[in-house]
Amino acid sequence: MFEHLLNPRSIAVIGASSDERKIGNVIVKNLIYFGYGGRIYPVNPKNEIIYGHKTYPSLDSIEDEIDISIITLPATMVPDAVESCVKKNVKYVIAIAGGFSETGERGAELERMILDKIRGTNTRVIGPNTVGIYVPRSNVSTALTLPERTALPGDGSIAFISQSGALGLLTMDTIAEFGTGISAFINLGNRIDLSENELIKYFEDDEKTRSIVLYIENFKNGRDFFNVAKETVMKKPIVVLKSGRTSEGARAASLHTGALASNDAVTDGALAQAGIIRAYSETELMDYGKVLAYQKPLYGDRIAIVTTAGGLGVITADYLVSTEKGVGMKLAVISDENKKRIRDTIVPFGSAENPIDLTADGSTEQYSRVLEILNSERNVDGIIVYALFQTAKVDETLIDVLEDNMKGKPMVVGILGSKMGKRMILEAEKRGIPAFPSMERTVKAIKVLYMRGRYLKRRYEDGEQGS
């Protein structure tokens, strides 16, 4: 299921055009730009060559099997195009155009016509009113992005399902900055057929995917969603940014995607019960997806902080323990024995008390030894490390130290700064180390590991088995 959506062997573009201003042109151009290696079939009654690909007058004039058919035609022409896809036994149809139920009853009628066409067939529809999919593993992007304006992330382990296309693209453009990758992006659009529920189920078994994040304005089928998610979270973490949580937001959502308002307290309770982490912004959504993809769950809330800048230790301690402006966890109390070992490792004016301050004289070697000690300390559940590359005695091999420590206790890394800091955060990404560019984001990330651990523990205690 969905294998040929994410790894299509052939893609037809219905409404392909040699006119550069047309959607049907940009789609073909982007397939080539992103390096799609399968077979491309532009479909167009005129006999043309589009970016080196000869056009076909109709789908059935193509002898190949078609995995994905992208319909770039306007809304009123989509039902007929879908019919031709069904006849051709196309596996997935991506219907780009807007102008369906989001615009009123006439558009809703077009959606019903499409559903009639595919009922009882093997053809599945993504959308309509969608930017489609972006799948780094197979170099497929059906989105109408301008490459000189929008960056898309590389291959990674976060599966991203979004009801809104623009929100999805903007969020991906933003995370590309720090090198975070995704396993796949799917924009549900009006979601007349393919929904988040089936996709979650699919990503549960997708080898590349280690966490699933969703932007949702309303659930297609809330009960199913929570049932599916509750099963999936035992294998893979799920993060949801569910908007329309206020009456003002819900009203905006109804104008945006036609989402019906729901009681947010009920949603919130259901999300918690299903073990889904809730995000409140695009930043949290992707940060949480990332830390859960890269790092194991945290089963206790006693955190050690390691820094070479004392001020970061103080601010982080505040944010870690505060329940009002913070995440309400605990600052671990290091045993006297290990405190002594730390004191023997760091400079005399450093602090062996948690937050552990190596000072600006701290070295890569000291980071390494302190992390080793903390990994042996029974009063420590998880570790926040500020890997600060600005001082002379710290060098790039600190990244190797952090990579080694991925085998140890759950650890989240903060890396500040736009020069060497930025470079090393990109390096951390390459190695799957969860690193964040601010203190707040670092602390929130470790909290999320703990939320997941706490939830899994409860489910295990209830006698369930995860993997």
Added chain:
Amino acid sequence: MFEHLLNPRSIAVIGASSDERKIGNVIVKNLIYFGYGGRIYPVNPKNEIIYGHKTYPSLDSIEDEIDISIITLPATMVPDAVESCVKKNVKYVIAIAGGFSETGERGAELERMILDKIRGTNTRVIGPNTVGIYVPRSNVSTALTLPERTALPGDGSIAFISQSGALGLLTMDTIAEFGTGISAFINLGNRIDLSENELIKYFEDDEKTRSIVLYIENFKNGRDFFNVAKETVMKKPIVVLKSGRTSEGARAASLHTGALASNDAVTDGALAQAGIIRAYSETELMDYGKVLAYQKPLYGDRIAIVTTAGGLGVITADYLVSTEKGVGMKLAVISDENKKRIRDTIVPFGSAENPIDLTADGSTEQYSRVLEILNSERNVDGIIVYALFQTAKVDETLIDVLEDNMKGKPMVVGILGSKMGKRMILEAEKRGIPAFPSMERTVKAIKVLYMRGRYLKRRYEDGEQGS
């Protein structure tokens, strides 16, 4: 006062060295690297040439007047060096070394010796235990940064006073990413003489400074601070990141800077009463400083949101109005008349209801007209604009539109994305437009404008005059 600290005509470096591993070498190198245009006098008993500057055996062998003397010697040698500065009538001494009161009684005694030396003289001491100052306007940096590792911001309008040096440098390194500039950075260090209170007073009148931000673990003199700040805020906004607000944080602060714990509820009340905006992270500190420097206060809480991506409108509406996960402001209700004008401006499937959604078909021209309408709408106090440069009909001139609108109602801009988004956020910075790279940061920024407006209004109503 402090004129020659921020615009020194001459700088002596006591303990200058030709040995590249020595602090006294790096300080001279950085003065040259950052392009300091005044006169540099390395002081060193050996007769050497350091980076083209001949050394002087002692301060009094220099015939010039000295505005700043940087002491790079270890703690025990600092009192004598200060004495030589006093004799030479040096205006400002920056004492870099640690090893003073933060390390115990012997260090505290050294501080008392320094204070004895300067008592009754015109010589002022910054530090000890400080990275000193960074002043873009005069290209002076006394910090031991490695330029290939740390970026420092350009000239700007935010004055940054920090008790911690490393926190200050890391924060500046981070904001350099998006082009935010500062008017000056001063690291107080152990703060035996020069304190935040005098500096706030100075920056109140400094023409380059439009907002003052502070990182503080404890106030040198809390009563003075609140008195000074309460006056200054009538002219310029002040933002404080006061850490040690939890008992865990306070304990860490006492180990870091020797800060005594204070009752945070009392601090919080005093900050509010003095009209000081409180930040809880380095990101908030600089974001708030920036928005307050670039934009006028907001005197009402009814906000209009403009976007080309509906999802951003929904999430932002939630975050704007929610009191739990959000800032508790109001979504403005646009009058029917202006709603009609907006409807006539945007595409049929867009939304003329607030949040106003131009859709991916939105153009620069439409942004411009909608902003014009909102500026004439009496139910709107302030505006959040998502300037999204990813779609084809929006071009770079949208920045000109935003710049024009800086004359209108208080407006805060969100610009997402790492490619054209990133480029345009840098462009916005150059023009003094407050732009932020995420929704949460954008909404928090407009809230801060409202907090300031609300405070000023109350003070005005109490019969006071600002400027």
